[in-house]
Amino acid sequence: MKIAVCIKRTPDSESRFKIAASGAAIDETGLKFDMDDFAGYAVEAALQLNEKAGGGETVVYAVGPDTVQESLRKAMSMGADRAVHLKAESVADGIAIARALAAELKGGGYDLVLFGKHAFDSSAGVVGTATAELLNVPCVTAASELSVSGGKGLARRELEGAAEMVEFPLPAVVTIDEGVARPRYPSLKGIMAAKKKPLESKPAQLGTVRVTVTKMELPPERPAGRILGEGVAAIPELVRLLQSEAKVI
Amino acid sequence: MANVLVFAETRNGELRKIALEAVTAGRTLAVASGGGEVHVLLAGAPGIGSKSGQLAKYGADAVIVVESADFAQFARESLAATLADAAKSGGYRAVVLGFSAQGRDLGPRVAARLDAPIASDVTELAVNGDAITVKHPGYANKVIMTLTLTGSPVVLSVRPSAFTAAESPKAGRVEQGKASPASGVTVKVTEVKEGAKGRPDLGEAPIIVSGGRGLKAKENFKLIEDLADALGNAAVGATRAVTDDGWRPHSDQIGQTGRQVSPQLYIAVGISGAIQHLAGMRTSRTIVAINKDKEAPIFKVADYGIVGDVLEVVPALTAAVKEARKGH
Numbered sequence: 373m374k375i376a377v378c379i380k381r382t383p384d385s386e387s388r389f390k391i392a393a394s395g396a397a398i399d400e401t402g403l404k405f406d407m408d409d410f411a412g413y414a415v416e417a418a419l420q421l422n423e424k425a426g427g428g429e430t431v432v433y434a435v436g437p438d439t440v441q442e443s444l445r446k447a448m449s450m451g452a453d454r455a456v457h458l459k460a461e462s463v464a465d466g467i468a469i470a471r472a473l474a475a476e477l478k479g480g481g482y483d484l485v486l487f488g489k490h491a492f493d494s495s496a497g498v499v500g501t502a503t504a505e506l507l508n509v510p511c512v513t514a515a516s517e518l519s520v521s522g523g524k525g526l527a528r529r530e531l532e533g534a535a536e537m538v539e540f541p542l543p544a545v546v547t548i549d550e551g552v553a554r555p556r557y558p559s560l561k562g563i564m565a566a567k568k569k570p571l572e573s574k575p576a577q578l579g580t581v582r583v584t585v586t587k588m589e590l591p592p593e594r595p596a597g598r599i600l601g602e603g604v605a606a607i608p609e610l611v612r613l614l615q616s617e618a619k620v621i
Numbered sequence: 622m623a624n625v626l627v628f629a630e631t632r633n634g635e636l637r638k639i640a641l642e643a644v645t646a647g648r649t650l651a652v653a654s655g656g657g658e659v660h661v662l663l664a665g666a667p668g669i670g671s672k673s674g675q676l677a678k679y680g681a682d683a684v685i686v687v688e689s690a691d692f693a694q695f696a697r698e699s700l701a702a703t704l705a706d707a708a709k710s711g712g713y714r715a716v717v718l719g720f721s722a723q724g725r726d727l728g729p730r731v732a733a734r735l736d737a738p739i740a741s742d743v744t745e746l747a748v749n750g751d752a753i754t755v756k757h758p759g760y761a762n763k764v765i766m767t768l769t770l771t772g773s774p775v776v777l778s779v780r781p782s783a784f785t786a787a788e789s790p791k792a793g794r795v796e797q798g799k800a801s802p803a804s805g806v807t808v809k810v811t812e813v814k815e816g817a818k819g820r821p822d823l824g825e826a827p828i829i830v831s832g833g834r835g836l837k838a839k840e841n842f843k844l845i846e847d848l849a850d851a852l853g854n855a856a857v858g859a860t861r862a863v864t865d866d867g868w869r870p871h872s873d874q875i876g877q878t879g880r881q882v883s884p885q886l887y888i889a890v891g892i893s894g895a896i897q898h899l900a901g902m903r904t905s906r907t908i909v910a911i912n913k914d915k916e917a918p919i920f921k922v923a924d925y926g927i928v929g930d931v932l933e934v935v936p937a938l939t940a941a942v943k944e945a946r947k948g949h
Contacts, residue, residue, distance in 0.1 A: 385761055464766075466741075502729040508805045509806075532822040540807075582738035584768070597908070603930070603933060607934070
């Protein structure tokens with residue numbers, strides 16, 4: 373199969389964040405960046421689907437500044453065949469990003485286009501689904517299981533308190549939830565090979581950008597809590613506080 | 622002055638809590654833009670129109686009812702087309718949905734169809750001249766972003782529990798609408814697997830009791846279930862470690878990569894408080910932690926903590942809660 377995977381590079385989610393002097397970005401000093409977790413699942417899912425199919429091509433795409441090339445190389449070190457970098461400054465408008473990706477993917481002959489279900493930083497989950505709409509192909513969002521056979525895709529989606537099993541024709545866009553596949557670590561051989569794989573870079577055709585980040589702030593700290601005591605002896609006080617102070621039972 | 626269109630989410634013929642919260646968010650926006658009307662699109666299988674009254678009670682000036690047998694299941698393409706077409710023909714300033722499994726799927730589809738800017742998982746909104754500004758927690762709730770959206774209409778999906786459903790009766794004029802067909806090939810639902818019955822969903826429950834590795838064994842989740850039963854109307858959650866080990870289904874996972882919840886009461890049992898988990902529950906109103914390690918990071922976010930063996934403390938707490946709630 374010919375599979376495209378659209379990925380993003382995001383800071384390590386375990387980081388402590390600070391706001392940059394501009395007040396509208398995070399301070400990137402000292403932060404570690406890597407391919408976003410959900411994008412990693414999507415790359416792994418694509419590689420496994422093609423391994424199972426016994427061949428095909430996996431192409432990775434990313435929209436962003438030059439630094440995203442690092443994540444594109446990583447995807448190639450995991451096994452993707454080539455990469456396309458659509459150059460743009462950091463963009464908060466998911467529809468504009470989808471526009472750039474759809475323009476690029478259109479006519480690419482892809483059976484499947486995969487995305488992470490959302491990225492850690494923007495936590496918006498817009499780009500994959502919007503890209504599918506612009507390509508006018510079926511889209512399954514937040515798939516936690518995915519398989520392909522006989523030109524048809526099968527997926528599972530977690531709903532609140534239920535799960536939905538779906539079937540869809542290819543070509544299609546699928547956004548990947550955790551659970552589909554654990555990303556492999558690039559092997560040394562893979563890392564060496566990735567250096568020679570083609571990485572094309574060109575400007576992203578974003579069109580008009582209509583969503584901008586105008587401020588970033590850290591959430592208020594929760595007020596310091598109280599340890600009421602040790603063991604069962606503390607229970608009467610807890611129940612009293614839940615009734616009288618928090619008024620929840 | 623501008624009107625707002627709200628999507629009323631339903632499942633199995635019932636309105637979901639997020640539908641009424643979205644009406645509140647729609648009202649907030651209509652008021653902020655000078656006092657327009659809130660119109661609600663209520664789409665579902667035949668019979669769904671009977672829910673119009675409830676939407677009126679919670680603030681719908683008008684309810685556009687679209688009944689179609691196709692909507693018995695989540696017909697995502699047709700729903701998105703119907704919502705986008707209603708938005709177009711009504712000249713609305715904004716389309717508001719919930720940031721739920723359905724809304725996450727529909728929002729970007731509608732935005733792409735309308736070629737409209739979209740903001741997801743919105744917790745606050747305001748009008749600034751020609752622009753709409755919203756707050757949206759990103760970076761797993763560690764950074765609050767303010768986004769400015771220009772152009773009209775805009776699509777906004779609102780975070781569950783961020784806006785409060787409140788009775789505020791309005792006329793709720795009922796208009797009959799028509800379903801728009803999907804424009805291309807579609808995703809077919811082959812099966813819906815319903816989860817455990819008898820408990821509210823994690824996103825809707827006012828109380829969540831959640832368990833971690835500190836419970837030591839899968840069987841001990843019974844203690845969590847018992848406490849949830851004693852509290853009444855409580856859901857049961859779990860940490861990633863626990864769902865990875867198969868003690869609980871993946872869908873119960875609360876955290877950065879699982880569900881993000883904001884109940885009135887969150888009881889964390891045997892949970893150390895890894896960043897991954899805190900990202901999913903730190904916006905809960907009241908947090909209780911029970912853990913044997915008094916240095917556990919969970920105590921830093923907990924309003925009330927008990928240091929102790931969960932296998933002893935939890936059954937005693939269950940008994941005390943039952944006693945306190947006698948007569949409920």
